[in-house]
Amino acid sequence: MSLEKSTIIRKKDLSLLERLYIPEIVKGMTLTIRQMFTPTFTTQYPEERFQPPASFRGRPVLVEEHGVERCVACGLCSRVCPALAIEVQAGETELGKERYPEKFEINMIRCIFCGFCEEVCPEEAIIMSQEYELAFTNPQDALFGKDKLLVPIEKVQTRLDFLRSNR
Amino acid sequence: MNIIEPLIKIALVLLINLTTVAYLVYAERRVSAFIQNRVGPNRVGPMGLLQPVADIVKLFFKEDIVPTAANKFVHSLAPLISLIVALSTFAVIPFGNTIHLFGHDFKLMIADVNVGLLYLLALSSLGVYGITLSGWSSNNKYSLLGGLRSSAQMISYELSMGLSIIGVLMISSSLQLDKIVVHQGNYLMGFIPKWNIFLQPLGCITFVVAYFAETNRLPFDLPEAEPELVGGYHTEYSGMKFGLFFLAEYANMITASAVITTLYLGGWQFPFIENFGFSPLAVSLLQVAAFGVKIALVLLFFIIVRWTIPRFRYDQLMNIGWKVMLPLAILNIIITGFFILL
Ligand code: SF4
Ligand code: SF4
Numbered sequence: 146m147s148l149e150k151s152t153i154i155r156k157k158d159l160s161l162l163e164r165l166y167i168p169e170i171v172k173g174m175t176l177t178i179r180q181m182f183t184p185t186f187t188t189q190y191p192e193e194r195f196q197p198p199a200s201f202r203g204r205p206v207l208v209e210e211h212g213v214e215r216c217v218a219c220g221l222c223s224r225v226c227p228a229l230a231i232e233v234q235a236g237e238t239e240l241g242k243e244r245y246p247e248k249f250e251i252n253m254i255r256c257i258f259c260g261f262c263e264e265v266c267p268e269e270a271i272i273m274s275q276e277y278e279l280a281f282t283n284p285q286d287a288l289f290g291k292d293k294l295l296v297p298i299e300k301v302q303t304r305l306d307f308l309r310s311n312r
Numbered sequence: 313m314n315i316i317e318p319l320i321k322i323a324l325v326l327l328i329n330l331t332t333v334a335y336l337v338y339a340e341r342r343v344s345a346f347i348q349n350r351v352g353p354n355r356v357g358p359m360g361l362l363q364p365v366a367d368i369v370k371l372f373f374k375e376d377i378v379p380t381a382a383n384k385f386v387h388s389l390a391p392l393i394s395l396i397v398a399l400s401t402f403a404v405i406p407f408g409n410t411i412h413l414f415g416h417d418f419k420l421m422i423a424d425v426n427v428g429l430l431y432l433l434a435l436s437s438l439g440v441y442g443i444t445l446s447g448w449s450s451n452n453k454y455s456l457l458g459g460l461r462s463s464a465q466m467i468s469y470e471l472s473m474g475l476s477i478i479g480v481l482m483i484s485s486s487l488q489l490d491k492i493v494v495h496q497g498n499y500l501m502g503f504i505p506k507w508n509i510f511l512q513p514l515g516c517i518t519f520v521v522a523y524f525a526e527t528n529r530l531p532f533d534l535p536e537a538e539p540e541l542v543g544g545y546h547t548e549y550s551g552m553k554f555g556l557f558f559l560a561e562y563a564n565m566i567t568a569s570a571v572i573t574t575l576y577l578g579g580w581q582f583p584f585i586e587n588f589g590f591s592p593l594a595v596s597l598l599q600v601a602a603f604g605v606k607i608a609l610v611l612l613f614f615i616i617v618r619w620t621i622p623r624f625r626y627d628q629l630m631n632i633g634w635k636v637m638l639p640l641a642i643l644n645i646i647i648t649g650f651f652i653l654l
Binding site: 167170173174176177178180181183184185186187189 | 343345346347348349350351517616617619620621
């Protein structure tokens with residue numbers, strides 16, 4: 146829209162009562178006072194925790210099925226990651242899938258929780274979990290290797306179901 | 313002359329005043345939180361009641377930064393002026409009727425000045441020096457703008473404030489504050505307490521609005537308007553000097569509510585208390601309590617107004633001051649004079 150077109154609309158025909166200003170202030174104040182008695186929205190964080198819905202994008206995790214990761218180390222997630230947070234090094238395995246990630250590392254300081262890795266993965270092997278408590282005291286702690294990334298499939302079933310229902 | 317008595321009174325009033333200031337800050341944060349459907353400070357101590365202590369300790373441990381280009385002397389003087397003025401206004405406020413204890417009569421006010429009302433007006437306008445000087449001495453354009461706004465605002469609102477007080481003066485024909493309070497002890501038509509708010513509602517409204525501008529509270533907090541002026545006059549202040557401005561603002565609020573209570577809400581008058589047959593001492597104490605409750609309600613009003621009404625634009629502020637408030641205050645004098653003549 147051009148600047149000329151967006152004119153400011155002022156209500157000119159205020160009634161006398163409105164122009165007196167005081168009744169309007171009283172109206173506003175009754176609203177504020179009424180608000181004081183409505184329930185609060187605050188979550189008392191350390192005691193109460195927010196339980197995110199399945200659509201929530203928490204930290205990305207690797208799905209572990211029958212004791213091994215689903216990942217086939219194709220490297221697509223690493224390629225698509227806009228923050229360059231993922232490092233995958235492939236290795237060979239005797240299993241049917243033939244390849245597995247020897248090293249899989251996500252730098253949680255870099256990750257921006259965009260979910261591209263999850264979207265691009267052909268094996269549904271990397272998905273966004275519901276974990277959001279990620280605070281580190283030094284950068285080394287933020288490098289999540291396979292030990293921290295692997296999560297049994299049962300724990301992320303809600304997210305998997307959500308993904309299926311939206312495919 | 314007895315010097316112990318005023319000293320004790322000063323100590324007591326200061327103590328109560330400063331504690332109230334601390335808890336007023338807490339109350340403001342808590343009430344604003346409730347208004348915005350939040351919880352507010354609730355971690356330090358039970359229900360967050362120790363929050364003011366934590367705040368003050370924090371302010372004491374903050375680094376005190378004075379800008380190199382600032383005028384150092386005035387820069388440290390300004391917060392002191394603000395606070396001293398805010399606290400000393402309370403000296404002439406009567407917070408209770410004369411009380412009879414241990415064979416003595418104690419007047420429940422620090423200084424029974426016979427021109428109390430003038431003293432009050434004089435001091436409350438002095439407070440603006442603190443703000444203007446802090447704005448000037450910081451050598452910062454935003455601070456300076458805040459200070460200038462404050463002085464311009466003061467000039468425009470002092471007039472209508474003084475003029476609305478004249479109505480009260482005409483009714484009670486005294487400048488002495490406790491006389492004004494005593495004068496509000498009767499009843500209108502037998503059941504309405506003869507408070508000045510009922511006698512001159514117009515004057516009360518103009519006075520309250522002017523006093524809001526005087527204390528720099530929203531909707532008239534242009535000297536520190538955060539969205540435009542960073543922090544306004546106290547942009548360059550930190551540590552306890554900033555704390556002093558903070559204290560001064562809230563002390564001013566308490567004084568303002570005490571003044572509004574005294575002039576318009578009947579001061580320490582407790583309506584119909586003479587009908588219950590309490591002992592004189594109990595009556596006096598109840599009257600002091602009534603004064604406290606009235607102040608608390610006015611303070612609550614201050615807080616709720618702050619979270620209801622948005623800040624005025626500067627030209628609107630000036631418009632209201634000169635084109636609305638001033639004529640209204642004069643009209644109030646004319647009406648009052650008319651009724652006195654009748
Ligand atoms: S896209 Fe999926 S399968 Fe490919 S490397 Fe990443 S996690 Fe493994
Ligand atoms: S969520 Fe986005 S930023 Fe994080 S690892 Fe996946 S692709 Fe990279």
